[in-house]
Amino acid sequence: MTVEYLEEPPLMTPPTGLGPYRVRDYDGLPDEPRCELLYGRLYLMSSPTPLHQVVALQIWRHLDDIAQAAGGNAFGAPLDVELADHSVVQPDVIYLSPGRRELARHRIVGAPDLLVEVLSPGSMGRDWRVKLMLYAESGIREYWIIDPKTRLIEFLVNEGGRFMIAMPAGAKYRSQGLPEVHLDVAELWRQVDSRLPGTA
Secondary structure, eight states: OOOOEESOOOSSSOOOSOOSOOHHHHHTSOSSSOEEEETTEEEEOOOOOHHHHHHHHHHHHHHHHHHHHHTOEEEESSOOEEEETTEEEOOSEEEEOGGGGGGBSSSEESOOSEEEEEOOTTTHHIIIIIHHHHHHHHTOSEEEEEETTTTEEEEEEEETTEEEEOOOBTTEEEOSSSTTOEEEHHHHHHHHHHHSTTOO
């Protein structure tokens, strides 16, 4: 099978209509290069930077502590999340509340409670446009988009199939829909600095 890999969606708008590929095509691909299936199109995934990895690891550790206390689960990339026959993604961090732990099979099948994407130059357009639309349509309850360069975090909450921005109280965010989930933003960046000095 000849496969067409894309690097990025168009700059302003996500692709319209479904591409030709489905889960069975994705499952038949070799392990390398890593890619995601979004609306029937295959997108290449570039290698992350050290800063990206440190931020993603700190978020995973924090959410894993919460999950262990609450009876849920947290996972870090790479792990497939099958949201539809036309879309399989590998978010940086995945959080499952206790009621959704059964979604974890050979991959995550269905909509996790919370997905986190740490932006990198090779994925920014995909995370902000295509995945934003896909995650909202798929019923993801919360989507966090973290820009490690500007140190901005968008906390997005799904309201009727559309994401709305949820504002933290000062430097601390607490989810309304997932009451056990919280994040001290200032502490996150302190932890990043302690592990990767000179990134501020």
